[in-house]
Amino acid sequence: MHGLVNRSLQGFLQDTYGDEVWRDIARRSAPDLTGFEPMMEYEDALTHDVIAAACRALSKTQPDLLEDLGTYLVSHPNMSRVRRLMRYGGDDFRAFLHSLDDLPERARLILPDAPFPGLRLTDMGSGIYRLTCRGGMPGVEHVVMGIIRAMADDYGALVVLDWAETADGGPDSATIDIHMPADRFHEGRAFALTDGLAS
Numbered sequence: 001m002h003g004l005v006n007r008s009l010q011g012f013l014q015d016t017y018g019d020e021v022w023r024d025i026a027r028r029s030a031p032d033l034t035g036f037e038p039m040m041e042y043e044d045a046l047t048h049d050v051i052a053a054a055c056r057a058l059s060k061t062q063p064d065l066l067e068d069l070g071t072y073l074v075s076h077p078n079m080s081r082v083r084r085l086m087r088y089g090g091d092d093f094r095a096f097l098h099s100l101d102d103l104p105e106r107a108r109l110i111l112p113d114a115p116f117p118g119l120r121l122t123d124m125g126s127g128i129y130r131l132t133c134r135g136g137m138p139g140v141e142h143v144v145m146g147i148i149r150a151m152a153d154d155y156g157a158l159v160v161l162d163w164a165e166t167a168d169g170g171p172d173s174a175t176i177d178i179h180m181p182a183d184r185f186h187e188g189r190a191f192a193l194t195d196g197l198a199s
Contacts, residue, residue, distance in 0.1 A: 001047040003039055003041065006050070007035075008079075012072045025053045029052075030046060051066070067142045071149060074150045075153075085107070089103070092155055094183050097121055097178065117140045120134075127183075132173060132175050133174050135173075136172075138172075142163070144176060148161060152180075155183075157180060158180065158186075160181070162176070
């Protein structure tokens with residue numbers, strides 16, 4: 001697993017639950033683990049062990065933990081670059097959704113070897129969309145759900161999300177159903193393309 005993925009997981013656990021909780025989770029995962037280097041490669045099994053240890057330590061299911069991770073990736077001040085990458089998708093949440101098909105390719109320009117899932121959006125009409133996720137690390141669809149939920153809030157849209165594993169998209173695929181009753185439900189967070197102007 002790419003080190004930046006693991007480093008993001010570590011940052012999420014430290015920023016959300018504190019250094020002591022992170023150290024306890026690291027000890028439960030591997031006796032000599034203290035942290036991750038962003039540009040190194042790690043065995044996938046270690047990433048899965050950290051996620052499992054975090055679920056046990058925090059009494060969370062894996063889907064809930066991974067969705068929280070996705071929310072963290074675009075809402076925490078330490079992750080402003082990820083939010084900026086997402087906001088390049090469009091001026092409103094509807095445009096953002098339609099940009100998701102291209103997101104993995106844009107992200108691979110920065111991290112060619114990271115395990116991004118393939119994404120395909122289908123407009124079902126009447127404000128309902130279906131996003132198919134293929135591949136990536138196990139459970140990545142929950143990370144994507146957290147990202148979508150946080151971005152809806154960022155844009156000021158009201159959405160309801162649901163997911164299901166599916167055989168329709170092939171092996172290792174899942175779908176996220178996105179129901180958008182209102183794309184302008186409340187005022188979104190301020191955003192500017194230039195550094196220093198986004199809050």
